[in-house]
Amino acid sequence: MRSKDRIAYFYDGDAGSVYFGPNHPMKPHRLCMTHHLVLSYDLHKKMEIYRPHKAYPVELAQFHSTDYVEFLHRITPDTQHLFSDELAKYNLGEDCPVFDNLFEFCQIYAGGTIDAACRLNNHLCDIAINWAGGLHHAKKCEASGFCYINDLVLGILELLKCHSRVLYIDIDVHHGDGVEEAFYFTDRVMTVSFHKYGDMFFPGTGDAKEIGEREGKFYAINVPLKDGIDDSSFTRLFKTIISKVVETYQPGAIVLQCGADSLAGDRLGCFNLSIDGHAECVRFVKKFNLPLLVTGGGGYTKENVARCWAVETGVLLDTELPNEIPENDYIKYFGPDFSLKIPNGHIENLNSKSYLSTIKMQVLENLRCIQHAPSVQMQEVPPDFYIPDFNEDLQNPDERIDQHTQDKHIQRDDEYYEGDNDNDHQTDL
Template identity: 55%
Template sequence: MSYGWLDDDTTISTDLKTTKETPFYEPIVNNFETGGYNPSVSYHYNPDVTQYHYGVRHPMKPFRLMLTDHLVIAYKLYEQMDIYKPRRATKEELLEFHSDDYVKFLETVTPENATKLAQTLKKFNIGDDCPVFDGMYDYCQIYAGASLDASRKLISGMSDIAINWSGGLHHAKKHEPSGFCYVNDIVLSILDLLRVHPRVLYIDIDLHHGDGVQEAFYLTDRVMTVSFHKYNGEFFPGTGNHDETGLSKGKHFTLNVPLQDGIDDESYTRLFKSIMEPVIANFKPTAIVQQCGADSLGCDRLGCFNLNIKAHGECVKFIKSFGIPMLVVGGGGYTPRNVSRLWCYETGIMTNMKLNHKLPDELPFRNFFQPDYSLHPNLGDRLDNKNTKKYLENLKNQLLENLRYMKGAPSVAMQEIPPDLQNLTTDEEQAIIDKLNSESSYDEYLENERYWINEKDQARKHELVE
């Protein structure tokens, strides 16, 4: 019987030097069954995003992103990806979706002047869920900028899969924040992708309904939104029943999968695959945005599902297997140690790496992961599964019936030349063109010089080459 590098159940013991030199991951060999897909993966992370704080009692903890980054570094996954520190989103980029008065409000409001803006706070839905905190606008620019940078890498073909775990804030609306989300980086990224991609599929496996993204694209057939979430009519945000299917041109291009408490690994992954395969076959997306909210894991502070990390990752792995350009973002998740475990594991999935279930000894803040120090703690069986087989089967049949009305992928006439990817002015663009032309002329001059030097070197004796 043979054992792999990562199998800790072997009876063979190793010395300290061998243990230290053993890799933390093992490459997954792609064969015919897995399609042999080896994507180019980029990782977009600005460490400044972890410096912000919603408040002592608030469940959203941006430092979960620091823990995720430490895990990615400790497992040496950076060796398998292109790493980018993205710039912040500009005000003009935020205005591609959000209203001018709302963005101005985000720019100007601070904890110091908030008490003088009581009526404005009420207008913009500022409260316990979405408090005013120090550096709020900067925070929004950082995580939105990372998602936009990721979308640009997909558009240019520099990446097949682009990851931004700081993004995925899917509740934010055009005129107001909602559910811990101030700027909807997903909508901004999809708008960016739509300039060159005729059809974009949005998939949401957060515990909560992706209402902000659904609302933004409810009237169009160029974006299909699919959301798996808890729904009982009262659970936040109170939307997302299966009868919400879109309006006007967007009719039947919205698919909601309302679930009950306690759904387990097998039920969730089977339902996910049985729905997403026909969705992709019918809609034929040219780009996919996958929101990987970690609050759908078991044992989450605000959660009510029984999913383990491998089951959540299996959904992401299934979508990746289609080989379609993919933007992967974070989202909810309120038990930081499990959020970081999940997103590190899913980074391994994107890079075709099988990670050792035992966390590396050199990991900073390793005490956060006690007592087991494992990448895969047992998170299931905490709640009774209220999703009966009959309920899930009826739900699947209803959703597939809705999908039948789509009548295939919509065709899109892409006639306009999309705007410049970097938002350059005409003068800036012309300066770059002039510089490239100048460099091209100089290269041509050097090539001519090299040609005559080569001719002289190859001349026969007594043969003159001028």
């Protein structure tokens, strides 16, 4: 048993400042709300807080195609009318709009997950948290489901440099299709997704019959659920399956995607989970005492997302939070009762005992097809990316830096890196 977990927490207020558009359900503002709850409960005093580096295009291209990364880098709201063919090719549009600072947003949330994986690889922490990450739908060459860059795949690729097997667990209401697809043919990553499944529900994948192929056969696990699943059914199923998965697969590290759209009352979700039920999954995974990378994901009723991820930050710190929310910059969003608890959902639970039992037996049967943890021929660990130092002397003084770039060098006053200096935020860990 580890004495006390060392926790690294990644946050950059700029990720919470972007705006997808007036009618878009994705509100990155929920990240600022989460962070201010973390601060108001003094959780930041128990963690190491880091601003992530902005992932370089070459880092993003470890998974994504170079042409897609270059397009994201180039496109702006003012120029998108010139690129109708490319917008269609890369699936940018209504669900995945082009907005101001889109590429920088991707760089920040992906940089956070890559940095989190690096710190875990270098034994600088036991648990790393990046609530801005968890964008699990993005594909190699296209955006999907509000996700542009798949930070989870990039984080897992980083962990694979030091671990022969990585377990990915997803409790978002939507199927973790982008991560599953990326590792569908390998036994070095096992993906386990608990999600609502149905023809009319995005992304339409995640049937229990999807189990992986070739070397990856039986290393993709899907737990398709129906509307209205409640805490007791969900957590019982989760614990049974994850216990067996860890025992059989013996991962070296775990990545846990905590999409909060599986909570009761979510704008796009259809489950009845309370925050306690959702957080119980986090508590359970923590008990395995394996290097753990925790990310956000979906979640579209933003005050509940903030509540949930603050509670789960507390769970990872072994700290129970008082129900009364302390005064903070976003306190008005948590009215009228200003409490962490949320009301239970009232969606009828369509998951019968026999249905859940069938799903469980199917998953356990597939796990039996894996005799034991696959042995991996360990290759030499590839080096972390060489990132050249920025040399001010070589900059052309006649090239004026635009105001936005200048602003990026100023630390936001709402981030509280207590006692940190800039050297604590370096990227090559």
